Amino acid sequence: SRTARPTLQFSENQETSPARMDGSSAEVAKVKRAKTVLTVAAISGSLRRASANAGLIRAAAKMCEESIPGLQIDHVDISDLPLLNTDLEDVDGNAFPAAVEEFRDRVRGADCFLFASPEYNYSISGPLKNALDWGSRPPNVWADRAGAIVSASGKSGGKRSAYHIRQVGVFLDIHFINKPEGFVSAHHPQSKFNGDGNLIDPETGELLRKILLSLRAFALRLIHGNDSAANSGQGS
Ligand SMILES: Cc1cc2nc3c(=O)[nH]c(=O)nc-3n(C[C@H](O)[C@H](O)[C@H](O)COP(=O)(O)O)c2cc1C
Numbered sequence: 089s090r091t092a093r094p095t096l097q098f099s100e101n102q103e104t105s106p107a108r109m110d111g112s113s114a115e116v117a118k119v120k121r122a123k124t125v126l127t128v129a130a131i132s133g134s135l136r137r138a139s140a141n142a143g144l145i146r147a148a149a150k151m152c153e154e155s156i157p158g159l160q161i162d163h164v165d166i167s168d169l170p171l172l173n174t175d176l177e178d179v180d181g182n183a184f185p186a187a188v189e190e191f192r193d194r195v196r197g198a199d200c201f202l203f204a205s206p207e208y209n210y211s212i213s214g215p216l217k218n219a220l221d222w223g224s225r226p227p228n229v230w231a232d233r234a235g236a237i238v239s240a241s242g243k244s245g246g247k248r249s250a251y252h253i254r255q256v257g258v259f260l261d262i263h264f265i266n267k268p269e270g271f272v273s274a275h276h277p278q279s280k281f282n283g284d285g286n287l288i289d290p291e292t293g294e295l296l297r298k299i300l301l302s303l304r305a306f307a308l309r310l311i312h313g314n315d316s317a318a319n320s321g322q323g324s
Pocket residue numbers: 134135136138139140141142205206207208209210211240241242243244245246274
C-alpha cells in the first residue's frame with residue numbers, strides 16, 4: 089500500500105514564508121504529479137551562448153529521451169527575466185511582468201528541478217539568484233519539490249555555489265538530493281565541452297545520468313511515498 093502524502097503546514101505570514109502556496113495551484117500540481125512522466129524544470133545559471141551548463145541540460149534532455157523512462161526535461165530559459173524589482177509587481181492589473189509570469193508558470197508546473205550553474209566568485213550566478221528570487225515571490229512556486237544541482241565551473245567544480253544554492257533552497261522549501269554531487273571542472277585537466285558547449289566527456293555523462301536517476305527516485309518518494317521509489321528500482 090502507498091504511504092499517504094503528508095499535509096504540509098505553511099505559515100500564514102507571507103513576508104517570512106515564501107513556502108506558502110495558494111490552494112488552486114497546489115491542487116493542479118497534485119493532479120499533474122499523479123502522471124507517470126515527471127517534468128524536470130532545468131535552469132542554466134549561465135546565459136552564455138556556448139554555456140557548458142546549458143550543455144549539461146541538453147545532454148540531460150537527450151538522456152531522458154533516449155534512456156531514462158519517466159523523466160522529461162523542460163529547459164527553462166531565464167535570460168528574459170528582468171532584474172528583480174518589486175515595483176514591477178501589480179502593475180496595470182498584472183501581478184508580475186509577462187516574462188516573470190511565464191517563468192513562474194513553468195516552475196509551478198514542474199515535478200522537480202535541475203539547476204546547472206557555474207560558480208561566480210565563490211557563489212551563485214547572478215542570473216540564477218535572480219530567477220530563484222522571482223520564483224520566491226508570494227505565492228512561492230518552488231515549494232515541496234525535489235531538486236538536483238550540477239555545476240560546470242572552474243577548477244573547483246562549483247562546490248561553493250552548489251552549497252549556496254542549497255542554502256537558498258532551504259528557505260524556498262526545495263528538497264535536494266544529497267548524492268551524487270555534480271561538481272564538474274569544465275576545462276581541467278582538459279575541456280569536457282566542445283566550442284558550442286556540448287558535453288563530450290563520457291565520465292561526466294555517466295555522473296549526470298546517476299544524478300538524474302537519483303532525482304527521479306527522490307521525486308517519486310516525495311510524491312508517492314517510499315513504495316514508489318522502491319518499485320522504480322532506484323530506492324537505494
Ligand atoms: C564572473 C565570473 C566569476 C567566476 N568565478 C568562479 C569561481 O569562483 N569559481 C570557479 O570555479 N569558477 C569561476 N568562474 C569560471 C566559470 O564558473 C566557468 O568558466 C564556467 O564553465 C562558466 O560556465 P558556462 O560555460 O556555463 O558559462 C567564474 C567566471 C566568471 C565569468
